[in-house]
Amino acid sequence: MGPRSDHTVIIGSRELKKAETKAKEYRRELQERSIDADVHAQENETAAENASVVVVIIPSEHATSTVKSITPLLSDDQILVNPAVGMRQDTAGFHYDAPEAGSITEGIEKVASDRVPVIVAFQNLAAGALSDLDDDLKTDVILTGTRQQRNTRSKRWPRSAQPRGAIE
Known part of the structure; x- marks a missing residue:
């Protein structure tokens, strides 16, 4: 193989x-x-x-309730990654559909434990391109989180997935 x-x-x-x-x-x-x-x-x-890294890959309208259901099971050595944006498509194209919390990530952060960092990732990549294994994306993946999360939690990323840089 x-x-x-x-x-x-x-x-x-x-x-x-x-x-x-x-x-x-x-x-x-x-x-x-x-x-x-x-x-x-x-x-x-x-x-x-x-x-060790929990990536919430579900329809955005279910992200908060799903994270709420698993939060008691998460430990402080895990990372929660949210790729959901909250886009909807109609005949006129794609539109951002802002949830009540302001963003999907803000809704997740409200129900997630303070000891488990919530990182936003993959939002700069279209789902179709990201799921196409034959597509060599040749792009960086943008990760965002709070400064505290980046400074104190990045050691949790698997070695091969360590973030390479940060924008202050």
């Missing part, structure tokens, strides 16, 4: 069967590209407990 991923990817869902289906799809797609990857499924609660 080809390259090996150094990371375990856990697909979480409210329904284990749904997570298992997605994990199987991802493994098959990676195997087609000769990439040996550790991808498996768990229910949201178990996935949240077992991950």
